[in-house]
Amino acid sequence: MTTALLVENLSAGIDGKQILRNLDIEVPFGEIHAVMGPNGSGKSTLCHVLTGKSGYKIKGSAQLAGEDLFSLDVDERSRLGLMQSFQYPTEVPGVRLREFLLEAADERGIDEDVAEERIEREAERFGMKRFLDRSLNDDLSGGEKKKSEIFQIVVLQPKMALLDEVDSGLDIDAVRTVSEAIEEMRSPDIGILMITHYSRILNYLDVDRIHVMIDGQIVDSGGSELAAELEAGGYAALRERLGIEPEPEGGPMRKPSDFFTETPFDL
Ligand code: ADP
Numbered sequence: 123m124t125t126a127l128l129v130e131n132l133s134a135g136i137d138g139k140q141i142l143r144n145l146d147i148e149v150p151f152g153e154i155h156a157v158m159g160p161n162g163s164g165k166s167t168l169c170h171v172l173t174g175k176s177g178y179k180i181k182g183s184a185q186l187a188g189e190d191l192f193s194l195d196v197d198e199r200s201r202l203g204l205m206q207s208f209q210y211p212t213e214v215p216g217v218r219l220r221e222f223l224l225e226a227a228d229e230r231g232i233d234e235d236v237a238e239e240r241i242e243r244e245a246e247r248f249g250m251k252r253f254l255d256r257s258l259n260d261d262l263s264g265g266e267k268k269k270s271e272i273f274q275i276v277v278l279q280p281k282m283a284l285l286d287e288v289d290s291g292l293d294i295d296a297v298r299t300v301s302e303a304i305e306e307m308r309s310p311d312i313g314i315l316m317i318t319h320y321s322r323i324l325n326y327l328d329v330d331r332i333h334v335m336i337d338g339q340i341v342d343s344g345g346s347e348l349a350a351e352l353e354a355g356g357y358a359a360l361r362e363r364l365g366i367e368p369e370p371e372g373g374p375m376r377k378p379s380d381f382f383t384e385t386p387f388d389l
């Protein structure tokens with residue numbers, strides 16, 4: 123089995139609104155793919171639908187290492203090896219990172235000795251030792267939270283990691299650190315889908331393939347030339363090349379949370 127995640131002809135909607143349209147994505151083991159798209163294009167919805175958040179109407183299929191995801195509950199998908207890092211990791215005062223990880227490892231059937239050994243080794247590698255006995259995400263900076271999420275993924279060793287907006291809200295040094303951490307987590311046993319609306323992280327991270335999502339569709343896939351095109355002309359230039367209608371006046375409908383994640387300059 124060489125494919126970590128295979129999404130075929132996926133459409134999804136909620137509350138009568140169609141968000142994802144006929145999506146195809148294939149992430150082989152050992153590769154890092156990026157999904158790039160403007161705010162409101164459906165990137166987080168893709169994560170929600172794959173991890174099993176309720177309320178969505180879904181058509182199409184998704185497989186994790188050859189197993190059908192949509193017939194499974196959220197926890198079953200997680201045990202099978204799907205993990206997501208969040209745009210806004212939740213702070214959990216009173217629960218230490220180390221204990222949280224041991225519990226999660228136990229749920230996945232990982233032997234306690236093995237889990238403890240991994241926690242020590244990876245904490246050393248990712249510079250997370252001083253956070254192990256602190257509360258999960260509590261009082262961490264944006265960059266530290268994202269690094270903590272990546273550290274958790276490396277310890278729990280899922281088959282597929284979805285990283286939603288892993289670089290938003292980070293200053294440039296933190297983007298570099300988080301990029302290095304993502305590159306460090308690359309292994310033949312995991313597929314990584316990194317979701318972002320900035321192209322800047324791609325200056326620090328070599329991804330195998332970039333997929334551009336606009337209005338719930340993957341409108342183009344390619345290599346670093348696609349990132350360069352977006353860097354130079356933004357999504358507007360890409361829309362023009364592909365003959366997609368320009369964004370409506372005022373842009374897409376935005377949620378309050380978007381105002382905290384938007385780039386202050388045009389892509
Ligand atoms: P992104 O992560 O790319 O910014 P989202 O997946 O969060 O985009 O949202 C895609 C679109 O779907 C947006 O227009 C958003 O307003 C809309 N949307 C998301 N969730 C809901 C919902 N529960 N009900 C109605 N519309 C929604």
Ligand code: MG
Pocket residue numbers: 165166167209287
């Ligand atoms: Mg989002």
